[in-house]
Every structure is written in C-alpha cells, then in structure tokens.
Amino acid sequence: MYIFTYLSPSLLCISFPHAILFPEEGHPMADQQASGLKSPELTSKIILYFVEHGMQILTAIVIMGIGLLIARWVGNIMQRWLAKKAFDEPVSTLIVRGLRLFIIAFIGIMALGQMGIQITPLIAGIGVAGVGASLAMQGLLGNLVAGLTIIFTKPFTIGEYIELLGVYGQVTDIALFSTTLLHADNSHVIVPNRKIVGEILHNYGKIRQLDCPLA
Numbered sequence: 001m002y003i004f005t006y007l008s009p010s011l012l013c014i015s016f017p018h019a020i021l022f023p024e025e026g027h028p029m030a031d032q033q034a035s036g037l038k039s040p041e042l043t044s045k046i047i048l049y050f051v052e053h054g055m056q057i058l059t060a061i062v063i064m065g066i067g068l069l070i071a072r073w074v075g076n077i078m079q080r081w082l083a084k085k086a087f088d089e090p091v092s093t094l095i096v097r098g099l100r101l102f103i104i105a106f107i108g109i110m111a112l113g114q115m116g117i118q119i120t121p122l123i124a125g126i127g128v129a130g131v132g133a134s135l136a137m138q139g140l141l142g143n144l145v146a147g148l149t150i151i152f153t154k155p156f157t158i159g160e161y162i163e164l165l166g167v168y169g170q171v172t173d174i175a176l177f178s179t180t181l182l183h184a185d186n187s188h189v190i191v192p193n194r195k196i197v198g199e200i201l202h203n204y205g206k207i208r209q210l211d212c213p214l215a
Contacts, residue, residue, distance in 0.1 A: 053115060053116055056114055056115050056116060057115055059114050060111040060112070060114040060115045061111075063107060063110060063111045063114060064107060064108065064111045066107075067103065067104060067106075067107025067108070067110075067111070068104065068107075070103060070107070071099075071100040071103040071104050071107070072100070074099060074100070074103060075096045075097075075099060075100040078095065078096050078099055079092060079096045082095060082096070088151075088154070088157060088158075089158060089174075090150075090151045090158070090174040090175075091151055091152070094148075094151060094176065139194070140177065142194040143176070143177040143178065143192050143193045143194045144176055144177060144193075145194075146192075146193035146194040146196060146197040147174070147175065147176040147177055147178075147193040148176070149193075149197050150174060150179065150193055150196060150197065151174060151176075155196075155201055155203065156171055156201070156203050157171065157174075158171050158172065158173065158174060159171065159206050160203055160204070160205055160206050161203075161204040161205065161206070161207045162181070162201055162202065162203050162204065163201070163202040163204070164191075164196060164199050164200065164201040164202065165191065165195060165196075165199060167181065167189050167191065168181070168183075168202075169181030169182050169183045169184070169188075169189050170182045170207075172188070175193075176193075177192065177193060178190050178191060178192050178193060179191050179193060179196060
C-alpha cells in the first residue's frame with residue numbers, strides 16, 4: 001500500500017516499503033542535482049576518452065599531416081607531367097585537384113579509423129547529408145557539371161575571343177564553376193558555366209588586341 005503525504009508546496013513524500021523523498025519537478029534542488037550529475041559525467045567521459053585514446057589521436061594527427069604533404073607532392077609531380085604532355089590548363093588543374101582531394105580523403109579515413117571511429121556509419125551519414133546538400137545546391141552543381149562539359153568538349157579555350165548571351169571578350173580563365181572573359185576596356189566578365197552550355201556561342205578564335213593611345 002502506498003501512502004502519499006503532502007509535506008510542503010515543494011516537497012512530496014511517497015511512502016514505499018522504504019520511504020523515499022522526491023523533490024517536485026521543476027524545483028531548484030532537482031535542477032541542481034540533474035545538472036550536477038550531467039556536467040561532471042560528461043567532463044569525466046571526455047577526459048577518459050583522451051586519456052585512453054591519446055596516442056591514437058596523436059597518431060591520427062601525424063598521419064593527416066603526412067597525408068597533406070603527400071597530396072601536395074603528388075599533385076606537383078602530376079602537374080609537371082601534364083605540362084610536359086601539353087594538356088590544357090583547365091584539364092590539368094581538374095586532374096591535379098581531383099588527385100589531391102582523393103589522397104586527402106583516403107588519408108582522412110585512415111586517420112579516423114586510427115582514432116577508433118567507426119567508418120561505416122560515418123560514410124552512411126555523409127551519403128545522406130550529401131543528398132540533402134545536392135538538393136539545396138542545384139545551381140552550384142549545375143555550374144560544376146557545365147564546367148566539366150566545357151573542359152572536356154572544348155567549345156573554346158583560353159586565349160580565344162568569344163561572344164554569347166550579349167557579352168563578349170577574350171577567355172582568360174575556365175574554372176569549374178565560371179568562365180572569365182576580358183573585355184575590350186580591360187574589365188572582366190564572369191559568366192556562370194551553366195549559362196554557357198546549351199547557348200549559341202560565337203567563337204572568333206585567337207585574335208590580337210592592340211591598344212592605340214590617342215594624343
């Protein structure tokens with residue numbers, strides 16, 4: 001048989017076979033006890049994790065640093081090799097950046113595994129987050145796909161004079177997301193790549209531009 005006894009507006013006593021006193025929910029004493037239990041436990045868990053996995057975390061940091069150096073070194077070697085093979089600058093830049101990102105991602109996965117983090121759930125979470133990010137950045141991804149199309153189909157190259165969408169100029173840079181044109185008055189026009197693919201483009205080829213100062 002349970003006996004409920006009202007003691008005060010803030011305390012309620014419930015009589016069990018052994019009497020236990022419970023503070024009323026929302027009472028400052030209850031909040032203080034809850035916070036007092038959670039904060040030290042969380043702090044102790046964090047400290048315990050770093051104590052138990054300190055060497056693993058240090059090893060992961062060293063692995064990541066070495067991976068960055070390797071990615072830069074391999075990228076420089078690949079860039080010099082592509083320059084000797086006379087690859088176009090946008091294509092060589094794309095290959096070098098992709099190779100560096102692949103090496104960094106691979107070394108990063110190794111470093112996380114060294115820290116004791118399970119890789120499979122992490123990859124699954126990244127996949128789900130990637131789907132949501134792709135839906136939110138449709139315009140950005142459209143520019144990326146269009147940039148790859150321009151780089152590999154080569155409707156124009158750096159140094160050629162083109163006209164499209166009411167703008168014209170000499171192509172000075174072809175990036176993954178945009179193309180930069182140099183106007184006759186030395187101003188720069190930046191065109192998103194998704195605006196270029198599928199449009200009528202007039203390519204004048206490589207022409208010389210002469211500046212004739214007038215007295």
